[in-house]
Amino acid sequence: MATTPYTSYESLGDISVLYPFPGSVTLLCLLCIAFWIVWQIMQIGAENKHYDEIKSKGHNVSSADKYSS
Amino acid sequence: MDNELSALNVIFTEAYYWITVVMMFLIHVGFCVYEVGVSRYKNHQHTLMKNTMLIPIVTITFYFFGWWIYFAFPNGPFINGGLEDASFASPIAEVMAPNMSDHIMGVFWAAFLLFSWTAASIVSGATIERIRTGAFLILATVIGSVTWIIDAAWGWHYGGWMVMLLGYHDAYASGVIHGIAGGFALAVIMVLGPRIGKFNADGSANNISPRNPWMITIGLFLIYTGFWGFYAACNVPIYNAGADYGGGADLFTATNIYLQPTTLSGITINFLMSLSGGLMVGYMVSKGDAFWTYSLGLAGIIGASCGNDVYHPYQAMIIGGIVAWCVYKLHYWVENKFKIDDAVGAVAVHGYAGSIGLLISGFVLWGMPATPYGDAVVTPWGQAIGAFIMFFVLGFVPAWIVSKILDGMGLLRIPREVELAGLDILEMEAKAADDAQFQKAERSA
Numbered sequence: 001m002a003t004t005p006y007t008s009y010e011s012l013g014d015i016s017v018l019y020p021f022p023g024s025v026t027l028l029c030l031l032c033i034a035f036w037i038v039w040q041i042m043q044i045g046a047e048n049k050h051y052d053e054i055k056s057k058g059h060n061v062s063s064a065d066k067y068s069s
Numbered sequence: 070m071d072n073e074l075s076a077l078n079v080i081f082t083e084a085y086y087w088i089t090v091v092m093m094f095l096i097h098v099g100f101c102v103y104e105v106g107v108s109r110y111k112n113h114q115h116t117l118m119k120n121t122m123l124i125p126i127v128t129i130t131f132y133f134f135g136w137w138i139y140f141a142f143p144n145g146p147f148i149n150g151g152l153e154d155a156s157f158a159s160p161i162a163e164v165m166a167p168n169m170s171d172h173i174m175g176v177f178w179a180a181f182l183l184f185s186w187t188a189a190s191i192v193s194g195a196t197i198e199r200i201r202t203g204a205f206l207i208l209a210t211v212i213g214s215v216t217w218i219i220d221a222a223w224g225w226h227y228g229g230w231m232v233m234l235l236g237y238h239d240a241y242a243s244g245v246i247h248g249i250a251g252g253f254a255l256a257v258i259m260v261l262g263p264r265i266g267k268f269n270a271d272g273s274a275n276n277i278s279p280r281n282p283w284m285i286t287i288g289l290f291l292i293y294t295g296f297w298g299f300y301a302a303c304n305v306p307i308y309n310a311g312a313d314y315g316g317g318a319d320l321f322t323a324t325n326i327y328l329q330p331t332t333l334s335g336i337t338i339n340f341l342m343s344l345s346g347g348l349m350v351g352y353m354v355s356k357g358d359a360f361w362t363y364s365l366g367l368a369g370i371i372g373a374s375c376g377n378d379v380y381h382p383y384q385a386m387i388i389g390g391i392v393a394w395c396v397y398k399l400h401y402w403v404e405n406k407f408k409i410d411d412a413v414g415a416v417a418v419h420g421y422a423g424s425i426g427l428l429i430s431g432f433v434l435w436g437m438p439a440t441p442y443g444d445a446v447v448t449p450w451g452q453a454i455g456a457f458i459m460f461f462v463l464g465f466v467p468a469w470i471v472s473k474i475l476d477g478m479g480l481l482r483i484p485r486e487v488e489l490a491g492l493d494i495l496e497m498e499a500k501a502a503d504d505a506q507f508q509k510a511e512r513s514a
Contacts, residue, residue, distance in 0.1 A: 012169075015169050016163065016168055016169050016170040017163055017166070017167075017168055017169075018166075018167035018168060018169060019166050019167055022163075025161045025166075026161050029133070029160050029161050032129065032133075033133055036126070036129055036130065036133075040126075040203065040206065040207070043202070043203050043206070044201075044203035044480065047201060047202060047203050050495065051483065051484050051487050053495060054484075054486065054487050054490055054494055054495060055484060055486045055487065057495075057498075059486070059490035059491075059494045060486075060489060060490055061489040061490065063490045063491070063494050063498075064110065064111035064490065064491040064493075064494055064497060066501075067494075067497035067498065067500070067501050068110050068111070
């Protein structure tokens with residue numbers, strides 16, 4: 001059993017694809033696209049939370065001055 | 070690759086593009102350093118991370134669909150023919166992965182990808198300190214993986230319709246990267262609005278001084294360094310132009326992206342001469358200001374880039390100087406007239422410089438063959454239309470539409486309270502608490 005489409009290098013000229021599970025590329029592509037979209041949505045959610053926290057703490061234009069060096 | 074000579078040719082080309090990719094990485098390092106140097110202390114981390122995170126987002130989306138667009142869209146489609154078959158560049162193509170039958174696709178893809186990062190990063194600088202990271206990453210995807218690569222298919226491809234019909238010539242991407250990115254950035258910052266405090270009630274502008282001019286200096290030097298890789302990546306290093314279209318006998322040469330002959334040697338001189346023209350004029354017009362002198366050096370290169378494959382070095386130098394002067398004047402005129410807050414001068418240094426350079430090149434290169442595969446020649450009107458397409462049609466318009474949509478959804482600009490307090494205020498607060506706790510423990514030890 002092998003995950004790659006080749007099991008030896010005896011006929012090197014016949015080898016093209018080097019990666020494992022060559023039949024799964026379409027599925028992997030769809031999974032990666034889904035990951036990208038979900039990540040983008042989660043990032044916006046995290047960003048909203050971050051801004052809400054700043055607002056809830058009542059920070060203002062002078063807040064950064066005490067931490068600046 | 071069944072003999073040493075053909076193997077040498079292929080592996081040399083593979084290594085050539087690989088090196089350009091590594092060099093071009095420095096452009097992004099430079100942009101990150103530069104932006105942090107320009108931003109105020111309370112926004113450093115978010116400014117850095119915004120520009121950093123475009124790397125993965127543009128990379129994966131360029132893999133998903135950007136690369137396919139380049140090979141599928143040279144005809145428009147439906148301007149000079151239909152959609153091209155580009156299945157070999159699709160995200161499920163066998164050659165878009167380790168494959169013994171292809172050594173070039175991956176490095177060629179990566180070279181184009183680094184251009185994508187640059188286009189998006191140019192926009193990043195203009196929008197600092199008030200754009201939301203999430204919105205920026207969506208906009209970065211639009212320019213980095215859609216619009217710039219459409220313009221590359223149209224005007225930076227040996228069979229692109231702009232090349233074949235308009236005689237468009239833009240060897241080192243004055244319009245293809247810099248014009249479009251400048252137009253895109255202009256639309257985003259027009260919708261976004263200026264930073265709070267940039268303009269007074271009477272309309273006069275306040276100068277928001279860069280936090281760290283020395284970081285800006287290092288950043289721009291890194292961009293200059295990476296620009297060498299950018300230039301090299303715009304060339305095909307070895308091509309049998311003689312056998313393809315030059316009379317039939319073998320004649321190997323470096324070519325530009327249109328497969329027209331040039332030399333790496335010649336473009337090296339022109340790069341340095343146009344940089345020099347920009348730096349010298351920039352130094353004088355800005356009275357020795359470091360920010361503007363470096364930026365106008367870059368503008369000098371960008372302005373001459375469209376023709377730097379064939380210009381004489383004196384022409385490159387003069388054009389670089391003229392473009393630098395125009396860019397500096399235009400930046401302040403636009404800022405004061407239209408109340409545009411371009412935090413790093415990106416619209417000017419990239420957008421105006423690239424567009425003005427294209428306009429000039431139409432006169433300097435008038436009548437030169439624009440392609441080895443057709444009758445089109447370079448003309449002032451062809452270059453002017455090309456500059457308009459790059460800056461406005463593919464740069465400004467898509468950015469305006471997407472920015473308006475994001476703005477309508479409340480996703481474009483950070484809240485006023487956050488802008489005033491600073492994007493990093495929570496991190497600064499946490500760091501101060503950590504420091505206090507550590508100092509307390511240190512003293513009691």
